[in-house]
Amino acid sequence: MIIDCHGHYTTAPPELGEYRERQKAELARDPDIKGTKGKITISDDQLRESLEGSQLKLQRERGTDLTIFSPRASWMGHHIGNALTSKYWTEHCNELIYRITQLYPDNFIGVCQLPQTPGTDLSNSIAELERCINDYDFVGCNLSLDPSGGFWNSPPLGDRYWYPFYEKMVELDVPAMIHVSASCNPCFHATGSHYLNADTTAFMQLMTSEITRDFPTIKFIIPHGGGAVPYHWGRFRGLADMMKLPPLDELLMNNVYFDTCVYHQPGIDLLLNVIPTKNILFASEMVGAVRGIDPETGHYFDDTRRYVENAAITQSQRAAIFADNARKVYSRLKI
Amino acid sequence: MIIDCHGHYTTAPPELGEYRERQKAELARDPDIKGTKGKITISDDQLRESLEGSQLKLQRERGTDLTIFSPRASWMGHHIGNALTSKYWTEHCNELIYRITQLYPDNFIGVCQLPQTPGTDLSNSIAELERCINDYDFVGCNLSLDPSGGFWNSPPLGDRYWYPFYEKMVELDVPAMIHVSASCNPCFHATGSHYLNADTTAFMQLMTSEITRDFPTIKFIIPHGGGAVPYHWGRFRGLADMMKLPPLDELLMNNVYFDTCVYHQPGIDLLLNVIPTKNILFASEMVGAVRGIDPETGHYFDDTRRYVENAAITQSQRAAIFADNARKVYSRLKI
Numbered sequence: 001m002i003i004d005c006h007g008h009y010t011t012a013p014p015e016l017g018e019y020r021e022r023q024k025a026e027l028a029r030d031p032d033i034k035g036t037k038g039k040i041t042i043s044d045d046q047l048r049e050s051l052e053g054s055q056l057k058l059q060r061e062r063g064t065d066l067t068i069f070s071p072r073a074s075w076m077g078h079h080i081g082n083a084l085t086s087k088y089w090t091e092h093c094n095e096l097i098y099r100i101t102q103l104y105p106d107n108f109i110g111v112c113q114l115p116q117t118p119g120t121d122l123s124n125s126i127a128e129l130e131r132c133i134n135d136y137d138f139v140g141c142n143l144s145l146d147p148s149g150g151f152w153n154s155p156p157l158g159d160r161y162w163y164p165f166y167e168k169m170v171e172l173d174v175p176a177m178i179h180v181s182a183s184c185n186p187c188f189h190a191t192g193s194h195y196l197n198a199d200t201t202a203f204m205q206l207m208t209s210e211i212t213r214d215f216p217t218i219k220f221i222i223p224h225g226g227g228a229v230p231y232h233w234g235r236f237r238g239l240a241d242m243m244k245l246p247p248l249d250e251l252l253m254n255n256v257y258f259d260t261c262v263y264h265q266p267g268i269d270l271l272l273n274v275i276p277t278k279n280i281l282f283a284s285e286m287v288g289a290v291r292g293i294d295p296e297t298g299h300y301f302d303d304t305r306r307y308v309e310n311a312a313i314t315q316s317q318r319a320a321i322f323a324d325n326a327r328k329v330y331s332r333l334k335i
Numbered sequence: 336m337i338i339d340c341h342g343h344y345t346t347a348p349p350e351l352g353e354y355r356e357r358q359k360a361e362l363a364r365d366p367d368i369k370g371t372k373g374k375i376t377i378s379d380d381q382l383r384e385s386l387e388g389s390q391l392k393l394q395r396e397r398g399t400d401l402t403i404f405s406p407r408a409s410w411m412g413h414h415i416g417n418a419l420t421s422k423y424w425t426e427h428c429n430e431l432i433y434r435i436t437q438l439y440p441d442n443f444i445g446v447c448q449l450p451q452t453p454g455t456d457l458s459n460s461i462a463e464l465e466r467c468i469n470d471y472d473f474v475g476c477n478l479s480l481d482p483s484g485g486f487w488n489s490p491p492l493g494d495r496y497w498y499p500f501y502e503k504m505v506e507l508d509v510p511a512m513i514h515v516s517a518s519c520n521p522c523f524h525a526t527g528s529h530y531l532n533a534d535t536t537a538f539m540q541l542m543t544s545e546i547t548r549d550f551p552t553i554k555f556i557i558p559h560g561g562g563a564v565p566y567h568w569g570r571f572r573g574l575a576d577m578m579k580l581p582p583l584d585e586l587l588m589n590n591v592y593f594d595t596c597v598y599h600q601p602g603i604d605l606l607l608n609v610i611p612t613k614n615i616l617f618a619s620e621m622v623g624a625v626r627g628i629d630p631e632t633g634h635y636f637d638d639t640r641r642y643v644e645n646a647a648i649t650q651s652q653r654a655a656i657f658a659d660n661a662r663k664v665y666s667r668l669k670i
Contacts, residue, residue: 152520228535
């Protein structure tokens with residue numbers, strides 16, 4: 001059993017993007033527009049077609065079983081429009097994921113995006129989380145720590161601003177993957193710097209917060225192999241020491257997990273060597289940032305199963321990374 | 336011979352900080368104040384005392400020879416005050432480094448900070464670079480890609496804004512270490528996220544620019560082991576492929592160098608395994624971000640010589656990383 005905990009619906013039919021473009025056109029005329037949720041007409045056949053040649057094909061080819069699946073990260077665009085337009089957009093995106101989980105219950109389980117309009121509180125996000133968990137059997141959410149899209153003007157994760165959302169996560173017993181959306185800041189390339197920076201920043205914000213003391217059972221996944229963190233694990237251990245914090249294993253590693261979206265063997269080897277096995281979840285983010293074939297290996301860069309198979313770990317470690325850890329972290333997953 | 340290419344003067348006598356506090360007090364009364372450069376009275380004995388128990392002691396203990404030495408990075412504070420106050424502050428900081436290189440010509444050689452006041456062009460920085468190279472025999476500079484201190488509102492490095500500075504670097508044949516200063520943005524911890532994010536961002540900005548085509552002989556050092564880049568080397572190679580760019584070896588690796596400020600053995604092993612030896616420069620940034628002893632090894636986290644000594648590389652690779660590469664990159668270094 002192999003669970004891929006990080007997949008986005010990057011291959012949606014064009015009707016989804018067209019809806020978003022209509023929203024943007026309306027917002028250009030009136031930024032405060034209330035509008036209506038409206039409909040997106042996409043048939044089940046269109047959904048099947050959008051997946052059969054991509055995610056499902058790759059699941060079969062690579063021998064992975066279940067993808068924990070969420071809307072396209074770069075399209076979340078929390079900063080676009082007002083709280084209502086973001087709510088409508090988010091609901092549509094999550095509803096498409098729900099329909100996919102109904103069409104392919106053995107292949108996909110849902111994780112939701114959130115309508116985190118900057119400058120608003122998190123009540124809409126809490127409501128959407130409850131709706132997706134209770135009505136759609138989703139098992140987690142993607143929480144952005146920078147809903148501005150690269151301008152970094154939200155409070156850090158330790159700020160009390162976020163606490164109502166954490167309370168709901170704990171109540172529902174669901175983890176959050178901390179994942180930003182696309183960058184509108186010309187300094188940051190989305191998948192080459194913004195994502196990785198956000199991962200590193202998230203870890204440091206958690207490290208300098210009271211979150212794990214205030215919410216001892218909360219769970220966060222830091223994607224893309226934890227950004228720069230495992231490579232600089234000595235630096236982070238040393239910073240904890242300099243700041244008179246408890247050791248990282250005690251402070252964070254009962255609550256924080258890294259995925260395996262690292263696209264070469266030496267990176268995965270380092271991750272698996274440095275980070276405790278219990279804190280690593282298999283993932284590929286396939287059909288994502290890097291879709292080509294590595295000329296050095298002849299295999300897809302994002303075929304991360306190969307790297308985990310090739311790593312010098314025991315079979316029980318491999319089983320933990322491939323599935324057992326995900327079962328624990330996504331405790332609502334019934335498999 | 337071991338050259339440490341990344342050291343900051345973090346142990347300056349209190350008179351330096353007091354000068355800065357007086358500047359800030361004056362700026363609080365009048366942000367446009369012209370003021371005067373003024374004097375900072377620090378004796379040669381004070382300089383010696385500030386180094387004998389720290390940098391020099393550690394050079395001796397760790398068996399490194401020469402430190403390429405620059406003002407304290409977190410104090411550069413390019414955003415503080417106006418262009419004149421920043422010019423005065425920068426000149427004083429660089430002059431202290433020059434005095435140190437005169438007191439200890441075998442132990443230290445200078446690299447300058449730059450008065451990069453946000454919103455101004457780079458003419459003051461060009462003038463200060465020329466002064467430090469021509470008058471003080473410095474061999475390089477620290478260039479910040481985010482002089483705002485964590486708000487990321489400067490043009491990316493590929494923008495023509497930076498080109499006059501690059502022209503001067505090439506003319507003088509000096510490299511720039513791309514190094515930000517402290518963060519004023521509560522999202523970013525300086526040494527735990529801002530520095531590493533800036534390193535990753537710098538690499539991606541270089542990758543998506545025309546710089547190495549427009550300045551084929553320009554040289555940049557990305558500190559802190561290149562941020563997240565070597566750990567995600569597959570991702571960056573794959574992104575270059577997705578973007579139809581030349582392979583990274585061809586596009587950047589005749590111009591970009593990573594230092595060895597990675598504070599644990601597995602991180603250094605990955606760096607030395609993944610990045611071509613010719614692109615790696617020994618460095619420790621000692622008396623810097625992480626000053627404690629690693630309980631797992633009993634040695635200082637930032638004693639990076641040990642990690643390089645322990646790595647599975649040949650003697651000639653080790654010699655290249657310890658000194659030969661630095662001699663090439665810092666071509667004005669006469670040793």
